Amino acid sequence: MTEDAAPPTPAPQPRNPLHGLTLEAIVRxxxxxxxxxxxxxxxxxxxxxxxxxxxxxxxxLRKTPWAREKVESLYLFMLRDQRRQSQGAAPR
Structure with a gap:
C-alpha cells in the first residue's frame, strides 16, 4: 500500500437508523x-x-458500552413509537 492511498470509505448504511447520529443527538x-x-x-x-x-x-455513556446500548435501544423504541403514533393519528 502506498503512503498516498486514501482510507477505505465506509459502506453506506441506509437501513441503520443510528447511522450518522451522534450520541449527543440521541441523548438530547x-x-x-x-x-x-x-x-x-x-x-x-x-x-x-x-x-x-x-x-x-x-x-x-462513552465509557460504559452496556449503558450506551440501552440508550440506543430506547432511542430506537422511541422512533418506532413515534412512527406508530403518526400512522395511527389519521383524521376521522
Missing amino acids: ALEAEYGWPGLNERIPLRCFGQDPSVGSSLKF
Whole structure:
C-alpha cells in the first residue's frame, strides 16, 4: 500500500437508523421526549437521576458500552413509537 492511498470509505448504511447520529443527538432527543425523570425511570442510571446533564450523561455513556446500548435501544423504541403514533393519528 502506498503512503498516498486514501482510507477505505465506509459502506453506506441506509437501513441503520443510528447511522450518522451522534450520541449527543440521541441523548438530547430522548431528554426532549421523556425528560430526565422519564429517562431515569426507563433506564435507571445515576447520570439521569442525580443532577442530570447532557455532558455528564455523555461522559458516562462513552465509557460504559452496556449503558450506551440501552440508550440506543430506547432511542430506537422511541422512533418506532413515534412512527406508530403518526400512522395511527389519521383524521376521522
